Structure formats: structure tokens, C-alpha cells
Amino acid sequence: MREFEETFATAEAAATQNRQSVSARERSPNEATKMAQVDTLLTPRFYTTDHAAIDAASVEPVRREWEGLMAEFEADNNDEHFTRPPDMASKVSELPPALYQEFNEFLISSITSEFSGCVLYAELKKKVKNKDMKDVFGYMARDESRHAGFINQWLKDFGVGVDLGFLTKAKKYTFFQPKFIFYATYLSEKIGYARYIAIYRQIEKHPEFRFHPIFLWFEKWCNDEFRHGEAFALIMRANPKLLEGRNLLWIRFFQLAVFATMFVRDHTRPEMHKALGLDPTAYDLRVFEITSEIAKQVFSVTLSWDHPDFLAGLRRLCVIQDEANAAKARGGVVGRLLQGVAAAKAAWVFGRLYLLPVKRAPLPSQIRMQPSW
Numbered sequence: 001m002r003e004f005e006e007t008f009a010t011a012e013a014a015a016t017q018n019r020q021s022v023s024a025r026e027r028s029p030n031e032a033t034k035m036a037q038v039d040t041l042l043t044p045r046f047y048t049t050d051h052a053a054i055d056a057a058s059v060e061p062v063r064r065e066w067e068g069l070m071a072e073f074e075a076d077n078n079d080e081h082f083t084r085p086p087d088m089a090s091k092v093s094e095l096p097p098a099l100y101q102e103f104n105e106f107l108i109s110s111i112t113s114e115f116s117g118c119v120l121y122a123e124l125k126k127k128v129k130n131k132d133m134k135d136v137f138g139y140m141a142r143d144e145s146r147h148a149g150f151i152n153q154w155l156k157d158f159g160v161g162v163d164l165g166f167l168t169k170a171k172k173y174t175f176f177q178p179k180f181i182f183y184a185t186y187l188s189e190k191i192g193y194a195r196y197i198a199i200y201r202q203i204e205k206h207p208e209f210r211f212h213p214i215f216l217w218f219e220k221w222c223n224d225e226f227r228h229g230e231a232f233a234l235i236m237r238a239n240p241k242l243l244e245g246r247n248l249l250w251i252r253f254f255q256l257a258v259f260a261t262m263f264v265r266d267h268t269r270p271e272m273h274k275a276l277g278l279d280p281t282a283y284d285l286r287v288f289e290i291t292s293e294i295a296k297q298v299f300s301v302t303l304s305w306d307h308p309d310f311l312a313g314l315r316r317l318c319v320i321q322d323e324a325n326a327a328k329a330r331g332g333v334v335g336r337l338l339q340g341v342a343a344a345k346a347a348w349v350f351g352r353l354y355l356l357p358v359k360r361a362p363l364p365s366q367i368r369m370q371p372s373w
Contacts, residue, residue, distance in 0.1 A: 045116065045172070045174050046116050046119060046120070046168075046172065046173045046174065047116065047120050047173065047174050047175070047176050047181065047184075048120070048123065048173045048174070048175055048176075049120075049124075049175065049176050049177065049178050049181045050177065050178055051123075051124065051127040051128055053177075053178045054124055054128055054130075054133055054178050054181075055127075055128040055129055055130045055133060056130070057130065057132075057133060057178075057235055057238075057239065058132075058238060058239070059132050059234060059235060059238045060238065061237070061238045062234045062237055062238045062367060065234055065367055065368050066132065066234055066238075068368070069136075069227070069230055069231060069234065069368070070135060070136070070139075072227060073135075073136070073139035073140075073227070074139075076142075078143070078146070078220050078221075078223070078224055081217065081220045081221075082146045082147070082149070082150040082217065082221075084153060084213075095211065095212070096271075098271045099211070099271045099272060099275050101271075102268075102269040102270075102271050102272040103211075103212065103272050103275075104155075104160065105269070106269060106272060107151055107154060107155055107214075108155070108160075108162060109265075110151055111148050111151040111152055111155065111162050112162070113188070113192075114144050114147040114148040114151065115144070115145075115148040115162075115164055117140065117141075117144040117185070117188075117228075118141050118144035118145045118147075118148055119168060120181075120185075121137040121138075121140045121141035121144060122137075122141040122145075124137040125137040125138040125141055136231050140228050140231065143224045143227075143228065147221065147224070148164065150217070151214075152164070154212075154214050179242050179247065179250070180250070180254070182232050182235060182236055182242060183250060183251060183254040184254055184258075185228075185232055186229050186232035186233060186236070186295075186298065187254055187255060187258045187291070187295070188258065189225045189226070189228040189229035189232065190225070190226070190229040190291050190294050190295060191258055191259075191262065191287060191291045192222065192225040193222040193223070193225040193226040193229065193290075193294075193371060193373075194222075194286075194287040194290035194291045194294070194373070195222075195262075195287050196218040196219075196221055196222035196225065197218070197219065197222045197290070197371070197373050198283060198286050198287055198290070198373075199215060199218055199276060199278075200215065200218040200219045200222065201373075202276060202277060202278060203215050203276070206277050209275065209276050209277040211275045211276070222371070223371050226369075226371040229294070230368060230369070232298075233297050233298045233367060233368075233369075234367060234368075236298050237297075237298060237363070237367050243298065243299065243300065243363070248300070248301055251299050251301060252301055252303070252354065252358060253354065255292075255295070255299070255302065255303050256303060256350070256353055256354055259288055259291075259303065259305065259314075260314060260317055260350065260353070262284060262287065263284050263314040263317070263318070264314070264317050264318050264321050266280045266283070266284055267280050267281075267318045268321075281311070284314075285305065285306070285311070288303075288305035289305065289306075290373050292305055292359075294369060296361055296363075296364070297363070297364060297367055297368075297369050298363070298367075300360060300361060300362065300363055301358045301359065301360055302358065302359045302361075303356075303358060303359070304356055304357050304358060304359055307356055307357070309352075309353075309356055310353060310356055313349050313350075313352060313353040313356075314353075316349050317346060317349055317350070320342050320345045320346045320349065321342075321346075323338070323341075323342045323345075324338075324339055324342035324343070324346075326338075327339040327341075327342060
């Protein structure tokens with residue numbers, strides 16, 4: 001538990017300190033920390049928002065459901081879950097080089113995402129006075145600190161643990177309006193559930209594909225993600241203007257951004273998916289299906305992820321990403337020009353995907369859902 005307490009303390013400190021870059025003289029980050037620090041379209045970011053607007057949020061229209069959710073958080077049924085058996089030797093992390101590289105990147109991306117949530121939630125808990133918001137963000141910061149600390153334990157088996165203290169100071173923070181925080185974090189938590197449960201079900205059926213012990217924790221882990229998403233669902237349903245009118249355009253945008261990012265990123269990890277016995281395209285489509293079904297609890301519009309042109313567009317984005325990577329590696333003036341061309345192509349494809357028909361359905365009267373996939 002010490003690892004998780006240290007992770008939470010780091011996030012709490014980040015919520016109160018001035019975020020200034022750390023000079024190389026003060027601390028020299030290892031390669032894993034450098035990877036986590038990089039900001040690209042495919043890597044998780046750190047966010048901050050308007051604390052006063054979050055403080056003003058009300059959940060009175062969904063009070064009964066909210067109190068039930070808070071009772072679940074208070075019960076903390078995953079308190080002892082993220083503990084490795086004492087006899088689990090570090091040699092379990094010995095992997096073939098190509099698989100090691102992709103899996104290492106997966107873990108670093110995952111810890112950055114988890115810790116990003118921890119830092120944001122800890123900051124909100126510190127700065128809001130609204131008891132409902134203070135409670136929920138405190139519970140979620142607690143959970144995310146466990147997740148991040150747990151991943152870091154495994155990374156340290158590789159000798160490449162992420163320096164989370166350095167990351168809080170060195171990584172750039174992006175400001176998002178509260179409604180964007182709600183849309184993005186809701187989708188992040190729910191798609192996180194869908195991703196982890198799809199992998200867990202695969203190794204449940206085919207234990208021979210479990211190339212690393214961390215997958216044994218995925219079921220209860222993803223239930224935390226699901227519960228976090230429920231909190232954002234209740235906040236948004238309690239404030240229906242967030243889900244109406246022009247905001248539907250933003251909702252479509254964030255769904256597409258999350259799906260496209262996941263698809264392109266997953267297709268850069270063929271060895272990892274092969275080791276899991278998964279086809280990355282089939283896996284991503286299954287995750288899109290689960291996430292879209294869940295999102296109907298709060299979004300009256302969801303993407304036509306099963307439209308043939310949708311998959312074709314995502315595959316085109318993968319090709320463009322390869323072109324962008326090659327241009328970056330080339331460097332120089334020509335390389336920068338080619339990166340600009342790739343960015344323009346990606347924006348065009350993204351725009352065409354955005355204009356595809358969407359699925360519409362009325363919001364259900366019962367908001368809460370259970371992780372039943």
C-alpha cells in the first residue's frame with residue numbers, strides 16, 4: 001500500500017504547488033519518465049479546469065442515485081485488490097524484445113493516463129467547497145492513485161519506473177472547460193472499462209495468452225473505471241443543458257477523438273495484440289461497441305462505429321500517422337513540411353468521419369448501469 005500512498009501524496013502536492021519546469025540540474029528523468037512527459041495527439045495529457053464552475057455543479061435532480069454511488073465509493077471494495085503476492089518474482093517481466101517495447105509503452109501510457117486523472121481529481125478535491133464534488137473527486141483520486149502506483153510497481157520490474165514527482169512539474173497542463181472535462185473523462189473512464197474487460201475476457205477464455213501477470217487484475221480494475229464513469233454520467237444528467245443543443249456537436253467530437261486515438265494507437269502495437277491472441281481491428285471494434293452501448297445512458301447521439309466508411313477512415317488515419325512518423329524521423333525543412341501535409345490529411349479524414357451519420361436514441365429514465373460485459 002505504501003506505493004499507492006506515495007502516489008496519492010504526489011498528486012496532492014501537485015494540486016497545491018506552482019507548476020514550473022524542473023531543470024535537468026535538479027533531477028534527470030529516466031527514459032520512461034521522458035516518454036510519459038511527451039505530449040502528442042496519441043499520448044495522455046494532464047488537465048486543469050475552472051474550479052469555480054465545478055464548485056457550482058449540483059446533483060440534486062439525481063440525489064437518490066448519487067447517494068447510492070457515494071455509498072459504493074465509501075465501501076471501497078477494491079481496498080486490498082491492488083496488492084501483488086509476495087512471491088511474485090521480477091522475472092515474470094522478461095519478454096521478447098519487440099513485445100517488451102510495445103508492452104512497456106502500453107504501461108507508460110497507462111500510468112500517465114491514470115496519474116493524469118489522479119492529479120486532476122486531487123486538484124479539484126483541494127479547491128472546491130461543494131461537498132458532493134469534494135467527496136467524489138476525493139474518492140476517484142484515491143482510486144487512480146492506486147492504479148498508477150500499481151502500474152509503477154510492474155514498471156520497476158523492468159527497471160524503468162516513472163518518476164511521478166518529476167512528471168507533475170515537467171509535463172504541460174491543458175486547460176479544458178468543465179463540460180469538456182465531463183465529456184472527455186466520462187468517455188476515458190468508460191472506454192477504459194471496455195478495453196480492460198475485453199482483454200480480461202480474452203485471457204479468461206485463453207489463459208495461454210496471458211503473457212504478463214498484470215492482466216489478472218484487470219476485471220476489478222476496470223470496475224473502478226466503470227464506477228468513475230457513473231459519477232460523470234450523474235453529474236451530466238443532473239445538468240441536462242450539457243447534453244442538449246450545440247453541445248451535441250461537442251459530444252460527437254469527443255467520441256470521435258477518443259475512438260480515433262485509440263484505433264491509431266492500438267495499431268502501433270501489433271506484437272502486443274498478437275501475444276494476447278487479439279486482432280487489433282476486431283478488438284477495437286468490440287471496444288467501440290461496448291463503449292457506445294454504455295454511452296447511451298448519457299449521450300443521445302452515438303457514433304456509427306459499424307459503418308463501413310468509419311472503419312475505412314480509421315485505417316486511413318493509421319496510414320497518415322505512419323507518414324507523419326516518417327516525416328518526423330527525416331527531420332529538416334522537408335520533414336517539417338511533410339509533417340504539415342500529414343496533419344492536413346488527418347484533419348480532412350477526421351472531418352469526413354465527423355460528418356458520417358450518427359445513431360440517435362432518447363435518454364433512458366434509469367441512469368445508473370452495471371458493468372455486465
